[in-house]
Amino acid sequence: MPESADLLIEGTIITMDPGRRVIRDGAVAVQGDRIVAVGAADDVRASHEAERTLGGKRRIVLPGLIDCHNHLAQALVREYALEDYPNIYRVYIPCEMAMDRHDADVSARFGISQLLRAGVTTVAETTCTLEHEEPIARAVMDTGIRCAMARGLGDRTSRLASNYAQIDERSSFEDNPGALREDLATTEAWLARWSSEGEGRLRPYIHNLGLPSCSDERFLATKELAAEHDTGVMCHISRDREEIELIFSLFGERPIEHLNTIGALDDRFLAIHAMLTTDREIRMLAEAGAAVAHAPIVCTDIVSAVTKVVSMRTAGVTVGLGCDTVINDLFKVMRIAFVMHGQSTGIPLYDPLAFSTEDAVTMATIDAARALRWDHEIGSLEVGKAADVVVVDAENTRLTPAYHPVGTLVRYAVGTDVESVLVAGRVVVEGGRVLTVDEPALLDEAERLGEKLGKVLGPRRYHPLPL
Numbered sequence: 001m002p003e004s005a006d007l008l009i010e011g012t013i014i015t016m017d018p019g020r021r022v023i024r025d026g027a028v029a030v031q032g033d034r035i036v037a038v039g040a041a042d043d044v045r046a047s048h049e050a051e052r053t054l055g056g057k058r059r060i061v062l063p064g065l066i067d068c069h070n071h072l073a074q075a076l077v078r079e080y081a082l083e084d085y086p087n088i089y090r091v092y093i094p095c096e097m098a099m100d101r102h103d104a105d106v107s108a109r110f111g112i113s114q115l116l117r118a119g120v121t122t123v124a125e126t127t128c129t130l131e132h133e134e135p136i137a138r139a140v141m142d143t144g145i146r147c148a149m150a151r152g153l154g155d156r157t158s159r160l161a162s163n164y165a166q167i168d169e170r171s172s173f174e175d176n177p178g179a180l181r182e183d184l185a186t187t188e189a190w191l192a193r194w195s196s197e198g199e200g201r202l203r204p205y206i207h208n209l210g211l212p213s214c215s216d217e218r219f220l221a222t223k224e225l226a227a228e229h230d231t232g233v234m235c236h237i238s239r240d241r242e243e244i245e246l247i248f249s250l251f252g253e254r255p256i257e258h259l260n261t262i263g264a265l266d267d268r269f270l271a272i273h274a275m276l277t278t279d280r281e282i283r284m285l286a287e288a289g290a291a292v293a294h295a296p297i298v299c300t301d302i303v304s305a306v307t308k309v310v311s312m313r314t315a316g317v318t319v320g321l322g323c324d325t326v327i328n329d330l331f332k333v334m335r336i337a338f339v340m341h342g343q344s345t346g347i348p349l350y351d352p353l354a355f356s357t358e359d360a361v362t363m364a365t366i367d368a369a370r371a372l373r374w375d376h377e378i379g380s381l382e383v384g385k386a387a388d389v390v391v392v393d394a395e396n397t398r399l400t401p402a403y404h405p406v407g408t409l410v411r412y413a414v415g416t417d418v419e420s421v422l423v424a425g426r427v428v429v430e431g432g433r434v435l436t437v438d439e440p441a442l443l444d445e446a447e448r449l450g451e452k453l454g455k456v457l458g459p460r461r462y463h464p465l466p467l
């Protein structure tokens with residue numbers, strides 16, 4: 001007698017399991033929030049009976065995609081920043097500061113809607129503004145997405161004496177132990193609260209803004225706190241030249257070297273960006289078991305270096321892909337990573353396998369899950385794991401025939417090819433429509449907020465917007 005299941009999902013199954021099986025004419029059975037069978041469609045149908053079926057002929061089924069770095073409060077800034085580089089401190093940060101709780105709610109729902117629609121079932125959110133934390137967490141719970149949500153503010157102010165100013169000035173910093181105590185207490189309460197209230201879908205993490213705004217004491221205290229609560233620490237690091245110069249001028253060493261010196265690196269540390277990372281620092285990350293969140297589009301958006309992803313992965317560093325708000329579509333981000341690392345590493349050495357399409361998918365699924373320390377639950381289609389599943393409609397001349405389904409997705413798919421999305425067994429996208437968001441109402445709100453932000457940010461651009 002076949003066992004009963006809630007749902008069968010049929011198609012070409014890209015499992016991303018340890019054997020990297022791709023099963024043509026396969027099926028996944030889902031019961032409750034779990035995957036209960038994966039295999040040939042005939043076998044799964046024989047072992048499991050369900051009233052409802054998703055997918056079918058010319059459908060590609062893959063694990064829910066995992067975005068390792070995002071700021072949901074910045075979802076409506078992206079075009080104010082476009083082609084006006086570098087822009088983080090001039091455009092993104094002032095935008096966040098101009099937003100109230102309601103704005104953060106609109107922005108978060110907007111970003112989540114883009115992500116779910118494109119098959120992203122897990123987002124790593126790094127919130128930088130205290131009053132945005134609650135609305136973003138609410139939006140996560142309401143929309144049904146899975147979220148590794150990191151909170152935490154800085155406790156250090158620092159000043160970089162620029163190259164020219166160093167004739168008579170030095171870089172400096174000042175720490176604020178009171179702010180550290182207060183923020184650690186807030187973080188501890190956050191970890192305790194969301195470990196239960198998040199229903200296993202919103203997992204709380206710790207955020208350290210970066211070395212320019214975090215003390216050594218903070219890095220060591222958050223490392224301990226993360227171990228106590230079995231979570232991770234996310235930190236923006238080695239992102240731009242000013243940061244490297246500041247840390248070098250204060251400590252005589254580079255950012256990752258400094259964290260290594262003070263003993264702040266471990267396997268709970270997720271380095272965000274790490275673009276300007278040396279081979280010495282890559283070795284330190286690898287030895288500590290630390291991971292990297294790589295958002296390739298941001299390498300160009302802030303005119304920094306191309307992250308040495310191939311060297312990192314070769315050294316044993318786990319690297320996950322991130323959208324970082326700019327393009328909330330991991331199919332496009334995978335393609336950008338494939339082209340970027342093929343060009344920067346593969347082409348100069350005539351090495352077509354320096355960075356493969358499978359590497360790109362690995363970094364958007366199972367390695368992203370590892371980077372977030374969540375791979376026991378998500379990142380692959382395996383029995384016992386959470387039912388986070390994406391169905392791509394390949395009933396078109398772009399995606400069919402697919403002789404190499406992984407390569408086909410990386411080279412040719414876009415987010416809107418996604419037909420259905422499940423998170424923890426719940427169907428949140430069907431027929432290409434996000435079921436948990438009132439999109440027409442959201443568009444009106446987003447336009448209102450976009451206009452408000454435009455008034456704040458338009459004049460801050462180097463080049464006027466072409467309106």
Ligand SMILES: [Zn+2]
Nearest residue numbers: 071126236272
């Ligand atoms: Zn960021």
